[in-house]
Amino acid sequence: MSFTREAVEALSGLHGEPEWLRARRLESFALFERMALPDTKRDKDWRQVDLKGLNLDSFEAFQPPDGRPAMVPMPQMAGVLAQRGTAEGTAEIDPSLTARGVIFCPLGKAAREVPELVQSHLFSGVRPERDKLAALHGALFSGGTFLYVPDGLTIDRPLMSRFWSGGGGATTLPHTVVVAGKGSSFHYVEEFIGAPDDSPSLASGSAELFLNDGANLGYVALHRWSPQAWQFANQRILLLRDAHLRMVNVGLGGRLARIRMEAMLEGPGSSAELRGLFFGTEQQAFDFRTLQDHLAPNTTSDLLYKGALRDTAKSAYVGVVRVEKNARGTSANQANRNLLLSEKARATSEPILEIENNDIVRCSHGATVGPVDPEHMFYLESRGIPHSVAQRMLVEGFLAEITDRIPVAHIREVVEHELATRIG
Amino acid sequence: MADFEIRDLRVTVEGREILKGISLDVNKGEVHAVMGPNGSGKSTLSHTLMGHPNYTVTSGEVIFKGKNLLALPTEQRAKLGVFLALQYPVVVPGISMSNFLRTAINAKRGYDGKDKSKAISPKEFLALLKNEMSVLRMDDSFLSRYVNEGFSGGEKKRAEILQMAVLKPEIAILDETDSGLDIDSIKFVSNAVNRMRGPELGVLIITHYTRILQFIKPDRVHVLVDGQFVLSGGPEVADRLEAKGYSEWVGKKEPAVIQEAR
Incomplete structure (x- = not known):
């Protein structure tokens, strides 16, 4: 039906x-x-x-x-x-x-x-x-x-x-x-x-x-x-x-x-730690939209989305931080980091700040898109670690900042296992 | 034939020639110092020997164990027994020191994730590290921290020497290991290196200053200026540099004196 x-x-x-x-x-x-x-x-x-x-x-x-x-x-x-x-x-x-x-x-x-x-x-x-x-x-x-x-x-x-x-x-x-x-x-x-x-x-x-x-x-x-x-x-x-x-x-x-x-x-006084993790293979496409809407005084939000993309996988991230009129004392952070593991993988990142109250503690954002850092790769290889092993360690290390924040050990292990099979 | 031979090495970086034909013989059991002012090509030499992708070799060979090192990828140079202690060790977030060290040790042992008998046991690993870390005055917390993250300058350099100690190379290149170190750290690092000295290890110390050579006595000292060796000799060359600096070569268009000091 x-x-x-x-x-x-x-x-x-x-x-x-x-x-x-x-x-x-x-x-x-x-x-x-x-x-x-x-x-x-x-x-x-x-x-x-x-x-x-x-x-x-x-x-x-x-x-x-x-x-x-x-x-x-x-x-x-x-x-x-x-x-x-x-x-x-x-x-x-x-x-x-x-x-x-x-x-x-x-x-x-x-x-x-x-x-x-x-x-x-x-x-x-x-x-x-x-x-x-x-x-x-x-x-x-x-x-x-x-x-x-x-x-x-x-x-x-x-x-x-x-x-x-x-x-x-x-x-x-x-x-x-x-x-x-x-x-x-x-x-x-x-x-x-x-x-x-x-x-x-x-x-x-x-x-x-x-x-x-x-x-x-x-x-x-x-x-x-x-x-x-x-x-x-x-x-x-x-x-x-x-x-x-x-x-x-x-x-x-x-x-x-x-x-x-x-x-x-x-x-007032509410706070949110917001984490995102993604791994795309083949022709997968991700589309993440996030909103950190500060409506009351002294609220805190800290967002970090990190992902890795292989093959022809794509991701788009659009994140809004909104500080509304009443939200004095806001502290907001937003970051999106993307690791490209192939020539054809693509990631875009668009931060949007809408600030209607300037009496804030901080409001920051950052975005990166790029391959594995060649200096990191050189360092691991210079210790005799084979390229493929080094690649896996670096990708896992990149994502560890998020997996480490998964509050349930059993789920963390499931995720780490899933990631390991995708990294290959 | 020397154990480790650099023959007429020429290297360019972004199209500019930095090393202009240098040759050097290092035998196991010897400590060589390569000294030179800023911009002379010291770091180019160390990075080229380890195969850093930013450096292009235009001519020359480095012969080690019958192979031309320059034709090998970095990981194989390391497996063959070459080690580089970096001047600026990089921070690698998300990878713990212990994971990094264990993986490197296992790679050297030929463990590829399959034959577990080749992997270092947790007990052996810990015993190996504890011993070397006490020589370097490093505490246990190093192992759980991410590679070089939040390390002070001195801690990073000690961590480099720790890696050298556990990987037991045959040729070790120490790139400005003394720079940015306080005197205590220099002593700990030098002690650790001196402990490793012996017939199975050749060392190439690359440095701007003579200070570390007071603690690690070199057999030979080579002065590198503008991509060429301008002077080679015994430890007395370091004394001469201590007294006069690099002024006799720097600022002149062509290195004026190329001589063998006696």
């Missing part, structure tokens, strides 16, 4: 969703039908994005359930959620956390059981009216995660969700809502996994994170969809007073992987 009103209703029915959620899906679908694909020449949010070859009629709206994913025990996690394709996922969580009020479950289940909590947050950050692809996500999001951590609770072990996309032609659009109560502290990791396909699929994991006063959240999104997947992910984070976010986006999969991340520093 391609993208039709009937498909939206069928998917909603499949997840047993309440009427209000079905209505929201249909509103989004109406937007989707009304809107044209983004104008990649004129729309500044989509400029230079190569949508050639994207044929929305070629995808199945969802897949009928074909069995539940095998739950892999992960004792290092406090909770694990697994979801295959568009079927509702399964979650397991440490019962002592449930007893203390933590909710960690498939989004559809949360919509049925705690509708007021979901209703007030869902799509209040990631807005379906933003563009046609956001509207599609609002209409056909395929389940996802709802995580609520009550005020004052610290969780020592991380929680993790894992999503597997269906095969070629499939649409897999998990959606995450995280609500971090006042003064809560925890780590949440999600992994998006696609099998290698020979035909295109549509797969994106979007996320809305709400950090209440003093909340402290570590968030890692590991995007490793199939190399044939079109990915249009939206992430929006709301930070209230003195909240702190430490976030790492890892982009490894996708034919076109677009990840738009917006950190809204709405509460």
Whole structure:
């Protein structure tokens, strides 16, 4: 079934969703039908994005359930959620956390059981009216995660969700809502996994994170969809007073992987450490859009996106730092560093500063695009380290600045392993 | 035939000739000093011997173990037993000193990631390093730090000598290892080098100043001016430079005196 009103209703029915959620899906679908694909020449949010070859009629709206994913025990996690394709996922969580009020479950289940909590947050950050692809996500999001951590609770072990996309032609659009109560502290990791396909699929994991006063959240999104997947992910984070976010986006999969991340520093004293890591091979293209929006006094953001590109892979980075009128005492840093590992790899980087309050601590940005530093290579080779080994060490070393910031050891190892296979 | 022979070496950098035909014989067991003023071609010589890509050899050979070193890529020169301690060791973020050293040692042992029996064991590695680091007065924290990142000038130079100590080259080129060092660091570095001296090691010390030669006594001293050797002799050549500097050659269009000091 391609993208039709009937498909939206069928998917909603499949997840047993309440009427209000079905209505929201249909509103989004109406937007989707009304809107044209983004104008990649004129729309500044989509400029230079190569949508050639994207044929929305070629995808199945969802897949009928074909069995539940095998739950892999992960004792290092406090909770694990697994979801295959568009079927509702399964979650397991440490019962002592449930007893203390933590909710960690498939989004559809949360919509049925705690509708007021979901209703007030869902799509209040990631807005379906933003563009046609956001509207599609609002209409056909395929389940996802709802995580609520009550005020004052610290969780020592991380929680993790894992999503597997269906095969070629499939649409897999998990959606995450995280609500971090006042003064809560925890780590949440999600992994998006696609099998290698020979035909295109549509797969994106979007996320809305709400950090209440003093909340402290570590968030890692590991995007490793199939190399044939079109990915249009939206992430929006709301930070209230003195909240702190430490976030790492890892982009490894996708034919076109677009990840738009917006950190809204709405509460005074809030701060965000924003990290991004990507590795492109063959004809992969990445498109990163970031926003560090300082809306309140004494807010801090520190963004660093680093990536390496092989073969004919491409990346585009467009990052906005916005210091709004109220945001005196802002400290903002933004940097994007790209390592080109072949003659034909390409990277562009565009920093944009929009400053409406000059009473700031600092606001800096930097961008680099280039090959491995020949002086570094000479140094390693002069110690007898073979060129190919030196190359691998230098690329790993370049990316280590980000991998070292992944707050969960198990995920850090997964990423390092994935990187090692790509470096070759 | 000497163990390490530089024959009529000519090198250009960005189209300009810097080394204008130099020849030098170094035997294992000997320490040679190459001294010269700024811009004489000292660093060009050291970098060319190690195969830095910015230097173009237009003629000449360097014969070591029956091979022309200049035809080999840098990593193979190192494997053959040539070592260069850099004047300005580069900072390599993201690679720890211990990873760097272990990989270099394993490369020398022929470990290519497959035959684990060739790799140095963690125990052996640590024992090797601890010993050399104590001679150089370096503390353990060096090993976990990224290569040269945040190192002071003296720490960087000591780290270079540490690498030399664990890689055990047969020909070591020390490029201005003394520059920017305080007297204590010079002593630690010199002690470490002197410990390594012996029939299996030839050393080429490249320096502007005579100071380090008070601690590492050279067998031969060669004066390099404007890309050519203008004087070669025993340790007394260093004394002459200490007294008179390079003034007798510098500023003249052609090096006036080319002589063998006795």
